[in-house]
Amino acid sequence: MTGARPRVDGPAKVTGAARYAAEWRAADLRHAALVTSPVPAATITAVDTSAAERVPGVVAVFTHHNAPRLRPPVGAPYGGRLPLQDNRVHYEGEPVAVVVAERLEQAREAVGLVRLDYAPLSAETDFRAVADTAVPTPPARWGPADTTVGDLAAGIAEADVVLRAEYSTAARHHSPIETSATQAEWRDGVLTLRDATQGVFNVHAVVSSALDLPADRVRVLAEYTGGGFGSKGYVWPHQVIAAMLARELGGALRLVLTRAQSFTSHGYQPPTRQRLVLAATAEGRFTAIRHDSLSPTSTYGEYVEMTANGSRVAYACPAITTTHRVAPVATVLPTPMRAPHEGPGMFALEVAVDEVACELGIDPLELRLRNHAEVDPTSGKPFSTKGLLACYAEGARRFGWADRPRATGSLREGDQLIGWGMATAVMATMRFPAAARARLHADGRVVVEAGCQEIGTGTYTIMPQLAAEVLGCPPEQVVLRLGDTALPRTGMTAGSSTTLSVGSAVTAAAEALAARLALLATGDPTAAVRLDGIELTVKNGAVEVFRLDELFARLGVDSVAAGGSWEPRENQRSMHTFGAVFAEVAVDVDLPVPRVRRLVAVYSAGRIVNPLTARGQMTGGLVWGIGQALLEKSTTDHRLGRFVDKNLAGYRLPVNADVPDLDVAFVEEYDPHASGIGARGIGELGSVGVAPAIANAVHHATGKRVRSLPIALEDLL
Amino acid sequence: MIPLVLRVNGREHRIEVEARVTLLDALRDVLHLTGTKKGCDRGECGACTVHVDGERINSCLALAVMQEGREVTTVEGVGTVGAPHPVQAAFVARDALQCGYCTPGQVMSAIACVREGHTGSDDEIREWMSGNLCRCAAYEQIVAAVRDAAEAHRA
Structure with missing residues (x-):
């Protein structure tokens, strides 16, 4: 029954027969296109849509002057402001007008002819510049903002080595190959949406409440979604716009975001600044861990990147303190992105652990074994199932870790400096009814x-x-x-x-x-x-x-x-997935571009239902980790208050030639507590722990400790 | 509007499009051949890859009106669910897809890659398949599928 089984939707997908949101025919289909704000904060002072309206085929142009009124959405996370309701702009890329035309080309032409005058307002897009305005975050949906167990000062006082370091990760964008799209149809008082979404019920809740429609008059469908990685989880303004205008105009309407719009329309992984204190005895016992995280949220809503979540549970330690602060900036709301929280967070913790291992002269794997947590060190609860020790052992065996020379720069092949690094992966298990x-x-x-x-x-x-x-x-x-x-x-x-x-x-x-x-x-x-x-x-x-x-x-x-x-009930256990990731990198001595040569990863994630598709989740996650470590960075021009690389050439995604040999395995496991089928979650776990393993390998190769992602050539010159 | 005869998958289509309409939009919006995907609309992702006279191109960077007299092949023209092309079958067998949105473009590139003979090693396949982004990152599996298809092609 269960076991490796080729995906049943494979034939439909490889032949083009699988139909995505923007691919449904309707005789009366119209095309909508967004006009978005070029500035991050402003008051719109004048609107002139006359030239746009004169374009042949244009049906209507909507701005805040003539758009239907909406109600505040309830019932599901909504990441935007209500679109076209007032003359205020809160982020670059916010929709300020919408053109509807018979054909896509006409809509696109008219978009360029909509004239809006803006009175700019002061806006900060650099979260570090407003760090002093950061506030303690209220309890987030992923746990409390701050935690503390034990006596941190005492733990630091009794340590032989105390590492204090600052780490940072870059803003990143989900960039699914299918841009978000909504096809909305209003017929006989019923609204039907075909949507590129990770949650039809979320879209249903937001759209029906914003449009004040009875629940049974709205239906949301999504047979296939072309990747999401978090960007299609929350509901965003474009979905509300498509629904609102379908009802306003009647018939069918299609709204597809451009690639550039996809960088400002549905969140991003916020950059983070993380400060670590890691204290250990000469024997390599951790005595204190402090992890303070700062990340941006938007000026109009709240998202907390819970980067220190992993530090709460990763290692046995008598004193652990974690804090999260968010600073408001004039961007679209950040949102979860594969992998949220532990994704950026374990980079900081696991590089810190490597630094302490180097300082103590203890093998990095051995140091982790000495601090293995048998129970959750923050909650005191037992883990539902934890096979991390087996992951370490099997990963080390497959990688050949025992042959690793301690000294940096000691593995060399001609002009290539070779380095071996490893890291632990920890990811909280999310469950839904x-x-x-x-x-x-x-x-x-x-x-x-x-x-x-x-x-x-x-x-x-x-x-x-x-x-x-x-x-x-x-x-x-x-x-x-x-x-x-x-x-x-x-x-x-x-x-x-x-x-x-x-x-x-x-x-x-x-x-x-x-x-x-x-x-x-x-x-x-x-x-x-x-x-x-x-x-x-x-x-x-x-x-x-x-x-x-x-x-x-x-x-x-x-x-x-x-x-x-x-529905999830058991709360007497701490539920996490685990993994051990081993990386080999090569760095050219003259042109030090770091390249990953191989990755070995072994995971403890409960029962694996289909090893074939599960392997794809993990190899995909590893490549995401390579992107996080070496490629992906959305740069903001803070003078203009906007992302500068809103395309797939400037925003560097891993390509096939970036992918090394990948060796993935799972520990045989059945988790009787986490679910009814013995499984925990795997989709995000694969992208955790990769970046620190690579960063630690780069240090082993070059002796250079890089504490910010992505690692760039200039970091190694 | 310009009257135009587009030859796609062996069939002639008489259509009228504006000069500014890309081959990609003509395929998807006029001919309703939605197997060819739009990922970036500017030649960066490869999701729109089709063959024109046997060569792989990004159909988002080609105007429809310039394809008259040429033979356009889309993913719908190489195989069906019931009778897949060997490359399509290899993609399924190797699990070389996840969300499936880049997959038609990957398949069209892979068919050309095998035909071009750029399959001498895994590294060569990786290089010649790097014009097609897969955000799910089924890259290892794509290489395996192309390798399988190339071996079958040589045999």
Whole structure:
């Protein structure tokens, strides 16, 4: 049942048959295009849309003067301001006008003819410049802003080595290849959205409340989403705009963000400034950890990058203090990006650990083993399951870590300085309530329904595997329907939560279906059932075989269905995934461009349902880590208050030639606490711990300690 | 509007487009061949890769009106769900895709890459497939799929 299974949506995706949000036909389809603010803060003083309106094919131009009024959205995270409601601009890239035309080219032409006058207001986009205005953050949705256990001063006082260092990570953009897009249709008082989203229920909540529509008059669909990585989790202004204008004009309307707009329309990973204090005895026992994080939020909303979350749980230490502060800047609201929180945070902690290892003359892996946390050092709770020691051992064996010479610069191949580094990966396990339905038809087809998304993680493939496991049938007999607010409710497909959360609900629904079939066939719901084609075998003392068509005809039904749900309850355990990442880099002595030559990573993440798609999640995550370490940086021109590289040439994504040999493995594990299926989350874990492993390898190669990401050539000159 | 005969996947389409319409937009919006994807609209991501007279190009950087008399091949023209091209089958077998949005462009590049003979080593494949971004980063699996397809092509 479960096991390596090629993705069932593969054939549709490789042939172009899979249909994404902006690819649905409608006879009356119109195209919308956004006009966005070129300045980060301003009052709009004049509007002239006459030239734009004269472009042939233009249907309407909307600004704050004539846009329909909206209500504050509720029920799901909304990352923008309500669009076109007032004359204020709060960030560069904020929508200030929308053109609707019969064809895309006409809309695009008219966008350039909309004239808006701005009276600029003072605006700061550099969070470091307003660090003194940073405030303690209220309890965030990912945990308290600050934590403290033990006596930090005492821990520092008893240490032999105290590292105090500052680390920083760059602003980054999600950059899914499908830009965000919404196709909205208003027909007979019902609004239907095809949306590029990671959560149809989020979009439904925001749109129905902002437009003041009854819930049953709005339906959101997303059969396929072309990547999200966090950018399509919250709801953003463009989705509200598409919905608002479809209702205003009637018929069908398509709004596709340009690539440049994708840099200002749905958040970004904020840059961080992280200060670490790491104290240890000469024997390599940590006595104090302090991790203070500063990151920007927007002037109109709050997002906290919880970078110190990992430091709360990573190592056994009697005194741990963490703080998070956010400083408001004039940008779009930052938002989670693969991997949020621990992604930037473990870079700082794990480089600090390497620095202390060097200072103490202790092997970096050995230092981590000496401080291995058996229980969560901040909450005191036991971990739900933790296989990190096995990750270290297996990773070190595969990598050949035992042969690593201690001294920096001691591995050299001709003009190439070679370095080996490693790091620990820790990621909090996010879980959402989920519901699912399973229906068996007389021809043997099992249709499982759950309103989650397929964003590339293999949901179409994995859920049928889980249902088939319960029903005893081949997975080919089961299909999943997803991405529709008419289906059972789930959380958004984000936070590495879908397989464990929705998978638990699907398993519960399949179990309920099995019990119902047993009851209908034999009168005993506890009898064991096994489905194979249209044969249902029921074992209740004796073994009876039923043909579904005959059984259903006798019962007078076409199909038999059952629902199941799951919600996270257990809170007596600390739930995290873990990994050990080992990196080899090469740095040319004359032109010191760091290149990754190989990565080895071993993970502890609970049960792995489909090793084939799971491997893709981890290798993809490793490449994200390479991007974070060496390539990705969104630079802001603080004089203009805008990102300068709003394209895929200036914003450097990893390409195929950047990818080295990747060796990925999982520890055999079943987590009985985290979910109903033994799984924890994996999608984001793979991108954690990679950047520090690479930075530590660069130090091993060159002797240069780089504390800011991405590591650039000029850092190594 | 300019009347135009576009030959796509062996079929002639008589359409009218403005001179400024790209081949990509003509394929997607006029011919409703949405297998060819728009990722950046400026030649940076490769999601819009199609073949024109057998050569791989970024269709977002080509004007539709300039393709008259040429043979355009899109992902819909190389294989179907029921009868996939060997490269398409290799992509599925090797799990060389995740969200699937860059995949048609990857497939069209891969078919050309195999035909061009730029498959002598994994490093050569990586280099010649680097015009197609995959943010899910299924790169290792894409190399394996291209390698498999190249071996089958040589055999």
